[in-house]
Amino acid sequence: MMKKVSLFFLTGIVALLLCSCNKAKNEHFELENTPWGMTMEETMEAYQVERDDLDDIQEGTYGSAFMLRDGREIFGAKTDHISFNFLDMTVSGKTQKLHRIDVMYPDNTDMSEVLKNMKQSFGETTDKVTDFDMTGTLLDNNMRRYDYEADEYLTLWADKKVSDVIPKGQEEEYEKLWEIPMTRLSEDKWEEFSENASLVYVYCSDNASDAPIGDKRIRIDATNWVIYNTIKEELE
Secondary structure (H helix, E strand, O other): OHHHHHHHHHHHHHHHHHHHHHHHHOOOOOOEEOOOOOOOOHHHOOOOOOOHHHOOOEEEEEEEEEEEEOOEEEEEOOOOOEEEEEOOOOOOOOOEEEEEEEEEOOOOOHHHHHHHHHHHHHOOOEEEEEEOOOOOOOOOOOOOOOEEEEEOOOOEEOOOOOOOOOOOOOOOHHHHHHOOOOOOHHHHHHHHHHHHHHHHEEEEOOOOOOOOOOOOOEEEOOOOHHHHHHHHHHHH
């Protein structure tokens, strides 16, 4: 009897450790071999594509993107295309870093299988996600807030809030540096933003009518996580 109890106990401990490791490993909702903050060249290498093979690539001084249209599988289903987005979070000509991935699926895709695999990788979902416009224009520089609620067509995941990771006593420094890439952000909006915006958020849309972008699509947005790490490195 003692041996059975001990075996059961050890099995439980191993399972718990495995769960903990998996949760820690994908804490910020990263795709396999695609950590946030990668350069465009590193991302191309991870996905085994050459620049010359891409017919959909955009490069700018502070932001770039490229798109894969080779039908590779993401979360167990063939994709229509995958978009990788990069930004220089210092807006000073430094390294552009991977901060957002959009995955679009064909219209006939069974998103229930995609969702099942996402839950296995990303874990517990959330009921609500709040997003904020990152950049403004000459005609409109007001920061807009978008609140999304999960339903049968829209599934959401969210990381910690921005305010959870700002070191005490350095709030003003982080705020000022955060305003550089996020041009709509201002001092009077910082509290609302930092207490509601997630470091990373994810949505899976099955033609959801109120998704940030509808269709059969996944968005993984780690803009705030990349900004945070960029500022942290500058202040160290």
